Amino acid sequence: MEIEDLGHHISRRFNEDLEHVRSSVLAMGGLVEEQFDRAIQALAEANSELGLRVAEDDVKVNRMEVSIDEECSRILATRGPTASDLRLVVAVIKTITDLERIGDEAEKIGVLAARLASVERPSTNYRELRNLARHVKQMVRGALNAFARLDAAAALEVFKADDTVDEEYESIYRQGITFMMEDAGAISRIMDTTWVARSLERIGDHAKNIAEYVIFMVHGKDLRYTGLENIEAEVQQASRRREVHP
């Protein structure tokens, strides 16, 4: 499926509906990206007010999920889409769920950042967390860009990046345990930073899910749970096929 394919409908209104729902999802993605950025900023700058604001603003994310869900139900009921259009609507419904969960994780990070703002910071100022956050941010952005461009190859990159994120989380977790054993007074703070790392890891998983939906949308194959090698092979095969038969 290519960007141009979206335009081939007898009914122009149908075309507009699909374009509108696509844009709505990406607007929701933008809101979630901003929530994520602000939560990490609150953590890095010890800004408790910003952290609480992020938590307050999560209602906006939830509201968007509800409204896009309604839009999709309406399209399914009144237009009866088929083939690639149906894949698009299904992918949208799944994507907004993952986006809403990312929003929830960002809310948790905001609250934790507000808590951590009032305690003493380590000399590194949470450098490992900020690094992990940078990688996760790239994953989320990559997944949404892949969605916008219907780019299966880019989605595959996001998919692969999740392993690195998982490893980073593991290392932060183990490091935290070591610190807790050395310094019992810092246990509360380290617990909180571990929760932040956990939320970041979960956001990475949700970004990976969205990447899977993009591949599903583009290639019409449900490749979830089939393993990385299989997905890679399928995507490369499909793009080779496309080169031969453009």
Add this chain to the structure above:
Amino acid sequence: MPRRWISQFIVLGIWLAAAALIGLAFGAVAAWLAGALGLYLIYSLRNLYLLDQVLEGGKRVPVFETRGLWAETFARVARLKAKTRNRKKKYNRLLREVRESTGALSDGGIILNSAHEIIWFNPAATRLLGLDPARDIGNRIDNLLRHPDFVRYVAAPTGEPVVVPSPEDEGDWLAVQLIPYGQKQHLAIVRDVTRERRLETARRDFVANASHELRSPLTVIAGYLDSLAEDEGLPASWTRPIAEMQRQAERMTQILRDLIELTRLDAAERRAPQRFVDVPAMLGLIVEEFRRRSAQPRLGLHLDTEAGLLGSESELHSVFHNLISNAMRFTPPTGTIEVHWRPENGGTVFDVIDTGIGIPEEQIPRITERFYRVDPGRSRASGGTGLGLAIVKHALQRHAATLEISSREGEGSRFSCHFPAARVAARANPAKAAG
């Protein structure tokens, strides 16, 4: 009728006449005429075929006649094609120059159609926004630049650019402006404003730091002045100077407090939080406080609605307090001040109407500037920091409200704050306040 047609008919006439004459000699006029016409038809069809070939594939025209209808037609077609070819070359050259020059621009330029889909963009846009020249033509720009502020801006572009964080480079900022032209198309201009923002931040930090640093020495001085004032052994000649020093120290403290408040408002996000504020109750308390301080000028409160606002309690308190305080300061004891809280067009309005000394018309646009004084001598004597209206303006902006000022010198002034419907809330409803 053009000459070429006349000559064609003449030739046809001669051809048919000759055929008729020969036919007459052979006793078969009709047959010879039919034959002549048939030959003419074949001749015309052949020329039509050649013309068709020329228009189709640009075959060169065999010039077999220098005059006549067909010759001239072929010549005109050849000229037309040459003209088209030249025009195409000219446009290609122009296009190439435009592309090269926009390629040299450091600002990003993006052409959008009426549906905000990308038609074209220059290399700087690729760099600043991470656009992909191979894939992004035809995609909506707010699908790729997804920041909520930009999405809102695209839906309703104002004349001003919108500033958003750079999607490509962490910590950088971009100013994007949508300029309409033609048939609902837009030109998007993207500028890197990281440096300007850093300067702004540095300036704000400087003001904030300086204000904080000045507070402690000032507190020490004020403290000693207080103990001196209470010291009974103090010579009488020092009483008044000490009191004056205390007043000035208090003024400096107030100025610093206002500066810090203003800096905080400057640096804060552009929208205030949405917490319910009971405005009628707050106004009641403020008016009470001022009445207690002094019975004159007379202060009247008119609450035409029970509605409150969604915003920041402390900022709204600053707004109401500052405006009433100004009115009290610049109205003579014999004057009156009326405070209104009333509904209007779905929103609400806060009015302070006084019968004070008024503001000269040409100075009204400037009075919300920091430290601006209408008449330096007069207002410094009556107190005030010069920052009150700047704080009011910033706080109102954060609540999406507007400030309206009208005044006549010697008669009085009217300050009105118009709050939009989106910020108005009925009696505290927890679900509503949270949602």
